[in-house]
Amino acid sequence: MPEATVAVSMLRALLAYLGTQDLDTDALARASGLNREVLAHPERTVDASHYERLMQAGIVALHNPLLGLEFGMAAQPDRWGTLGFLLRHCATLGEVLSYQARFAHLVNAVGEGRFVEHEHHVALEWHSAGSQMPALVEEAFGAWVRFARWASGREESPTLVEFSHRAQGDPALYEAFFDCPVVFCAPACRLCFDPALLDVALRTPDAQLAAHLSDRVEARARAAGDRDVHIRLKAWLMQTIGNTTPELGRAAQALGLGERVLQQRLQTGGTTFRRCVDEARHELALRHLRDSRLSIGDVSHRLGYSEQSVFQRAFRRWQGQTPLAWRRQH
Structure with missing residues (x-):
């Protein structure tokens, strides 16, 4: 549903x-x-x-x-x-x-x-x-x-x-x-x-008008379905990242879809699985950095990065500054 x-x-x-x-x-x-x-x-x-x-x-x-x-x-x-x-x-x-x-x-x-x-x-x-x-x-x-x-x-x-x-x-x-x-x-x-x-x-x-309106409603339904998949994927990623590797196959299985179907739904919505993972990590990074009890290394580990330096580079790409500098400002 x-x-x-x-x-x-x-x-x-x-x-x-x-x-x-x-x-x-x-x-x-x-x-x-x-x-x-x-x-x-x-x-x-x-x-x-x-x-x-x-x-x-x-x-x-x-x-x-x-x-x-x-x-x-x-x-x-x-x-x-x-x-x-x-x-x-x-x-x-x-x-x-x-x-x-x-x-x-x-x-x-x-x-x-x-x-x-x-x-x-x-x-x-x-x-x-x-x-x-x-x-x-x-x-x-x-x-x-x-x-x-x-x-x-x-x-x-x-x-x-x-x-x-x-x-x-x-x-x-x-x-x-x-x-x-x-x-x-x-x-x-x-x-x-x-x-x-x-x-x-x-x-x-009015069969002609009904057919026209049906096409419009069908297009809305497809768009709504793509948004629903994106929302469900994001929720799964937010729970999964840091606990296990967020792989396409695992995500598709969790959402009850085939890998190709999931890729197509995301593509129709203008995104990719890799981009969704990146966006989820970005959001989680900002959330964890607001918790002063966590070190930068702790945050990196919770995001599933094997090395802190990889997290540092990703964060610079997201925010244009280091995680520590962002934390001091916020």
Whole structure:
């Protein structure tokens, strides 16, 4: 599962919704660690903790534990940026689910909706990326149902909804919206429906535009995948350097990739394995040099250099001065 991130378009939509509830959205944004510069780029993604904090702040300010469900019930396609425009121009709900399964992580990776076909029904199953916050899965389920109804122009409903958490409010409110039985404290979170709904036509199909938007979203997905590999490789290097030799084969195995695939992903992202090792050593060097308990020799050893002189030359290349001179300045 990708790292837990959320598109800025989702944060902007949630802030706008909270604004309709007469809340101070500027104060809520600041409390969630957001600023105008971040919010100015709707297609970018940020750490999911901002979204969780914003949702929790809204729940507290409104004294409303059903905020997630209600926010989902008010979903519009522009909430999901380019992906939302792609979904609205699909031909059927089945096509929507196919794209959603492939690209939803670009918009909201706090959890993953997996499309599963059973003998007598199909289901969207929610798998959390870490947070167990009920409002997040309720928002996702509410948004999926709301979009299906909006895009098809039909008041279609699931056959069963299951949540692994307890009801956050009156269970009758859940059943009134989903228009089907809703079970709480279930083994998993699932939204079940009749397979016939996969063939339901949408109101605004446009095959040519959908193909164009699909190419754009696919390009974003590839770029996001390359960034994810780079982030995971850096984390592995930061843990490995000094303990064992950071070799390409070991790194690829740790990341669950082939060596050639890892090299290609890094190349696409404009870097190489050797450069990543060098950057990680540079960052670790600065971190260790701030610890006055470590000698220059200790730092050199922790970075995996066989000789201190090799570390000295590398540091001069990085910072334009010796490690000792840098330490005295910092």
